[in-house]
Amino acid sequence: MLALSITLAACAKTGPRQEVTRADFGDEQIITDFTMGPPGARPGACYGKDVTPATVEQVTEHRLVEEAKIAENGNIITPAKYETVTEARIVEGREQIYFETPCPPRWTPEFIASIQRALTARGLYADYPHGELDEATRQAIRTFQISEGLNSAILSTESARKLGLVEIDLS
Structure with a gap:
């Protein structure tokens, strides 16, 4: 020490x-x-x-990368794609x-x-x-x-x- x-x-x-x-x-x-x-x-x-x-918080968000493709009958052809993004944000300097x-x-x-x-x-x-x-x-x-x-x-x-x-x- x-x-x-x-x-x-x-x-x-x-x-x-x-x-x-x-x-x-x-x-x-x-x-x-x-x-x-x-x-x-x-x-x-x-x-x-x-x-x-500083007060820093970790924020995790799920962001839409690609919309889902849906057929005319309402069936999902391709599901939506998301990415997970984690960022540090300063809340108080x-x-x-x-x-x-x-x-x-x-x-x-x-x-x-x-x-x-x-x-x-x-x-x-x-x-x-x-x-x-x-x-x-x-x-x-x-x-x-x-x-x-x-x-x-x-x-x-x-x-x-x-x-x-x-x-x-x-x-």
Whole structure:
């Protein structure tokens, strides 16, 4: 099994005040520069950026290739010929989604172990809480969030609140 870990790297400067930091999860990213986040992004907030998968359905159709030949008395001389065609059709395309996520300074081994313990308590994570953001942890995060309507392996701030891992903003 391929273990994945967060790799943080400074990508670019947005000016003298801030570095852009991203954690790369393939199509998924954590973005700390609000100017690269969604429209209306809050300054100081971090965002998860993910791409939802396309929804594809397989459609099988029987298409008429040749009409039946029928005699004048109504008897079938040659039956109709059909072909079976199966096609993949995109029902919903891929879509970029953004959501708030805890910022990278919080992603310490202790925080990740807390995520693992919280997911273990809910029966979603079976490994020992070791503090590494591996594939099993990411899959458990995704499983938890799917039930909340978010299909991503990046922990959203809302999910972190529901797991009891971050403070609730009362303002």
